Amino acid sequence: MYVDKFQFHDYYLVDELLTEEHKLIRETVRNWVKKDVSPIIEDYAQRSEFPNQIIQGLADVGAFGPYIPQEYGGAGLDQISYGIIMMELERGDSGIRSTASVQSSLVMYPIYTFGTEAQKKKYLPQLATGKMMGCFGLTEPNHGSDPSSMITNIKDMGDHYILNGSKMWISNAPFADIAVVWAKDEEGKIRGLVVERGDPGFTTPETHSKWSLRASATGELVFNNVKVPKENIFPDVKGLKGPLSCLNSARYGISWGAIGAALDCYDTALRYSKERIQFGKPIGSFQLQQKKLAEMITEITKAQLLTWRLGVLKNENRATPAQISMAKRNNVNMALQIAREARQILGAMGITGDYSIMRHMMNLESVITYEGTHDVHLLITGMDVTGISAFS
Amino acid sequence: MNILVCISKVPDTTSKISFTDGNSKFDTNGVQWIVNPSDEWYALVRALELKEAGGGNVTIITVGNAEDDAVIRKALAIGADDAVRINSDAKDSYYVAAQIAEYAKTKSFDLIITGNQTIDYNNAEVGGMIAELIGWDYVTPCNKLDVTGNTCKIESEVGGATRVLEATTPLVISAAKGMAEARIPNMRGIMAARTKPIAVVEPAAISPQIKINVFELPPAKAGVKMIDPENMDELVKLLHTEAKVI
Numbered sequence: 001m002y003v004d005k006f007q008f009h010d011y012y013l014v015d016e017l018l019t020e021e022h023k024l025i026r027e028t029v030r031n032w033v034k035k036d037v038s039p040i041i042e043d044y045a046q047r048s049e050f051p052n053q054i055i056q057g058l059a060d061v062g063a064f065g066p067y068i069p070q071e072y073g074g075a076g077l078d079q080i081s082y083g084i085i086m087m088e089l090e091r092g093d094s095g096i097r098s099t100a101s102v103q104s105s106l107v108m109y110p111i112y113t114f115g116t117e118a119q120k121k122k123y124l125p126q127l128a129t130g131k132m133m134g135c136f137g138l139t140e141p142n143h144g145s146d147p148s149s150m151i152t153n154i155k156d157m158g159d160h161y162i163l164n165g166s167k168m169w170i171s172n173a174p175f176a177d178i179a180v181v182w183a184k185d186e187e188g189k190i191r192g193l194v195v196e197r198g199d200p201g202f203t204t205p206e207t208h209s210k211w212s213l214r215a216s217a218t219g220e221l222v223f224n225n226v227k228v229p230k231e232n233i234f235p236d237v238k239g240l241k242g243p244l245s246c247l248n249s250a251r252y253g254i255s256w257g258a259i260g261a262a263l264d265c266y267d268t269a270l271r272y273s274k275e276r277i278q279f280g281k282p283i284g285s286f287q288l289q290q291k292k293l294a295e296m297i298t299e300i301t302k303a304q305l306l307t308w309r310l311g312v313l314k315n316e317n318r319a320t321p322a323q324i325s326m327a328k329r330n331n332v333n334m335a336l337q338i339a340r341e342a343r344q345i346l347g348a349m350g351i352t353g354d355y356s357i358m359r360h361m362m363n364l365e366s367v368i369t370y371e372g373t374h375d376v377h378l379l380i381t382g383m384d385v386t387g388i389s390a391f392s
Numbered sequence: 393m394n395i396l397v398c399i400s401k402v403p404d405t406t407s408k409i410s411f412t413d414g415n416s417k418f419d420t421n422g423v424q425w426i427v428n429p430s431d432e433w434y435a436l437v438r439a440l441e442l443k444e445a446g447g448g449n450v451t452i453i454t455v456g457n458a459e460d461d462a463v464i465r466k467a468l469a470i471g472a473d474d475a476v477r478i479n480s481d482a483k484d485s486y487y488v489a490a491q492i493a494e495y496a497k498t499k500s501f502d503l504i505i506t507g508n509q510t511i512d513y514n515n516a517e518v519g520g521m522i523a524e525l526i527g528w529d530y531v532t533p534c535n536k537l538d539v540t541g542n543t544c545k546i547e548s549e550v551g552g553a554t555r556v557l558e559a560t561t562p563l564v565i566s567a568a569k570g571m572a573e574a575r576i577p578n579m580r581g582i583m584a585a586r587t588k589p590i591a592v593v594e595p596a597a598i599s600p601q602i603k604i605n606v607f608e609l610p611p612a613k614a615g616v617k618m619i620d621p622e623n624m625d626e627l628v629k630l631l632h633t634e635a636k637v638i
Contacts, residue, residue: 028577028582
């Protein structure tokens with residue numbers, strides 16, 4: 001049976017900046033990942049199937065809406081706890097973390113932030129316990145980095161809305177019970193609403209043949225004259241700030257999650273470098289391998305400090321979208337580079353499913369693109385420091 | 393049934409072991425502490441199972457200082473109802489057992505469960521000492537425990553065989569592998585642990601019985617010596633003169 005030998009690495013004693021509760025949460029999620037995710041995830045990824053049986057476990061360890069207040073079924077934890085949970089999940093697999101990210105930041109967060117009291121009470125407790133799963137529809141086939149040009153729309157029919165359009169690259173879509181959908185109203189303003197599975201005209205075809213996030217279910221949301229009750233719309237949020245605030249929360253979680261993937265690759269490569277003998281010595285004794293490992297732990301340590309500080313700012317409600325962009329961009333790229341270098345340390349073994357590295361590497365090719373591409377986040381930083389938009 | 397579960401904090405098995413004060417004191421600098429595995433996996437979880445099946449209360453107790461509250465919170469997160477910390481360093485096995493016995497005498501527990509041994513000093517002494525000090529029966533090791541009324545049916549694996557016995561409460565037992573499956577605390581448990589009470593009790597006037605003079609690390613493992621398969625005489629000679637096994 002597969003044994004997950006992962007050991008955590010904390011080169012700068014960042015643990016001393018965490019509370020005992022943070023560490024207990026981390027240990028809890030890590031133990032759960034080792035027990036219920038690591039032994040099965042490679043098989044599910046190889047078969048391109050989402051392991052449905054882990055949904056209850058994700059709910060039990062608090063991965064669904066950990067920062068949502070307890071009165072709505074969340075755990076009422078702080079933002080660093082949320083980050084830690086995402087890191088430990090992505091240490092197992094980015095697809096599993098994606099499922100939790102979407103449920104927490106893209107479904108529960110907007111319902112909690114923009115929803116009516118009735119919407120919060122109807123959906124949040126069910127989402128927190130995993131009895132109901134959600135997805136988030138913003139990206140369209142022809143509108144990715146430019147969501148404000150979306151064509152999905154709603155028409156006010158008096159006592160209900162009629163929704164038309166389609167969304168693409170939607171994590172959790174194939175099995176989601178509800179979708180938080182962003183669509184333009186008749187004035188061209190972006191509005192958010194909750195669409196439920198089973199609503200006539202609403203279908204969720206699955207996206208097949210992915211080489212990335214293979215253990216995560218991805219699909220489309222297709223709306224063909226879907227009748228949406230008026231009570232399902234978020235009443236007060238209009239414009240891109242609605243979906244963008246959700247993405248800020250998700251991107252923050254991704255900046256932590258990427259460290260998990262990087263740590264898993266580094267830990268695997270470090271152990272392998274001490275066990276693999278070539279020319280009569282462990283390959284970890286050769287300078288070129290040490291250079292790789294030393295650079296990996298340096299970059300991981302920088303990312304750990306970046307996210308810890310970002311978490312403190314987020315707890316104080318002071319983290320700016322541009323700061324979150326910087327962390328998401330830096331950390332995902334860092335993880336992807338480490339996955340590639342770690343794969344080289346393992347040589348041919350690195351391409352097999354006996355090790356997690358190639359799976360992480362392929363997953364991170366999605367993570368570096370979704371939730372704001374690597375390039376777009378750079379332009380956000382560029383705009384922030386110059387005051388000039390380079391988007392158009 | 394009211395159950396008292398004794399827990400210890402021990403270094404995580406990946407901790408680097410070193411000493412200070414002329415090798416007379418364990419260097420705790422940088423050590424990650426965990427709940428002693430047999431206390432957590434077997435003693436605490438079986439106590440919780442008994443409570444879930446038949447009602448009652450599970451109290452955890454440890455002898456330690458304020459930094460031990462972290463391991464106490466973990467035990468509370470797994471499901472214990474409340475906790476007691478005897479506010480003192482754990483000086484030796486007798487000291488710990490006597491402090492727990494003094495506390496237990498003032499309460500009405502039916503069962504006291506310890507892990508069968510800690511993974512730091514491996515003494516396996518505290519359970520027996522508690523039983524002696526409060527005058528209860530003691531069973532060790534317990535690999536299986538079922539309780540009906542005040543009768544405990546216990547299975548002990550001893551010398552490759554299984555001993556099945558019955559004992560009546562009040563009773564002290566030491567829990568070993570097989571008693572229960574480890575539980576991962578869930579988020580509800582972690583949240584609930586925030587508000588569960590930890591009673592801090594000042595220690596009784598008890599003198600420790602042991603003074604540690606010096607710790608010594610075992611010698612570093614020697615490298616593997618490869619012998620040519622054609623050279624059996626050399627292998628036999630080394631097994632005789634160096635390994636001294638033949």
